[in-house]
Amino acid sequence: MVRSSRSSGRRRVGSWLLALPALGLAAAALLLAQGSPVEAIASPRTSVRIPPAPVAATQVPESGVSRELQVHRGSTLASLLNQAGAAPDTAHEMIGALRHVFDPRELRPGQVLEVAFRDAKGSSRLSELRFTPSLEREIRVRRGAQGSFEAEETLRPLETRLAGIRGSIESSLFRAGRGAGATAAALTEMIHAFSFSVDFQRDIRRGDRFELLYEELYDEQGRLARTGRLLFASLTLSGRRIEHWRHELADGRHDNFDASGASVRKTLMRTPIDGARLSSGYGRRRHPVLGYSKMHRGVDFAAPIGTPIYAAGDGVIERIGPFSTFGNYIRIRHNASYQTAYAHMRGFASNLRRGSRVHQGQVIGYLGRTGRVSGPHLHYEVHLSGRQVNPRTVQLPSGETLLGEELERFQAARRRINRLRGRTMFSRWVSRTPPLAEPSSAG
């Protein structure tokens, strides 16, 4: 069989002007539906909202039918097209053309595809496929003049602006930050970055101050498309100031560092779950189920069932599965000295098994109420040399510290970020400054 995908694979940059006006809305609506970090800004000063547009009606070439297909876990593009009614060899031909601009294996569950069929004497004939894998990118495959499929990728560059936000905390950093106009994605990243050094349940007091500087990416209509990099964040807690600067290392990794160039990342997180309330501390207590006094060798966090639980550090899964009164249980070995354990989970993240390597912050399971419990919670333990220790007070080894040339590059980046901060005095401020030049790419 002759593969007739004479796909041009043209890459058009900035050709969004040619895109249908409805496309941006459709893309935004699709991304919103997938829970991506597209969001509206709610600020006391500005109010830019992406309207909750319905998925725009699909554009059908000539007369015919179009429909939307949703990618599910385990489904392939070929199976989706076949289910939609495409003949197998037509689907095969289309996928061959698509490969010139997009690897179909990169389709993610939840992605919506638009397919069009042209009616050819009563039998439907697949004529077009189109989808937006990200807000900046549209993929379209359709029949060209010669009758074979041609694939086209349209890139719509987003404009980067810097947002500098300062404020004081009434109840929580997240609420205060949202109130001052910061995006949820920027605040979530900030909370993650501080979770190694700050105990968000005990350390935050009314009147504590915060500051962050991050990138916002806007589409051609001036709508906030997504949140970019968090460049700087600081918290002043009861007078103690903690500051982080983002730095991209020569090897491509990035991390947050304090003014001396020490990574703020510790080998283990003290709280491997977001937004949870500490419901029971480490130590002797009256057991809620058994009734008598018993040593509690971990800490308990209360949160809604299904809340994601993170690996507290990089490591290898040593034990996973039901384990006595612990219910669904995972234990991770981080190094020769440290292990962490997580109990009473509702279930585990898929693809994890004994021996799986996990990274810090990776979702390993979901909060539940399995095992001997009186209510849903995460029971979290840190083991040092095989013995449980108090996760809230144990001395944790710190991450890397920059030295030599890398330290110099970081200090240059820090000065550049500080100059930008100097221009973001008071409340929310958005500039049209081009994105920060990365020292690594500048040589």
Ligand SMILES: [Zn+2]
């Ligand atoms: Zn417990």
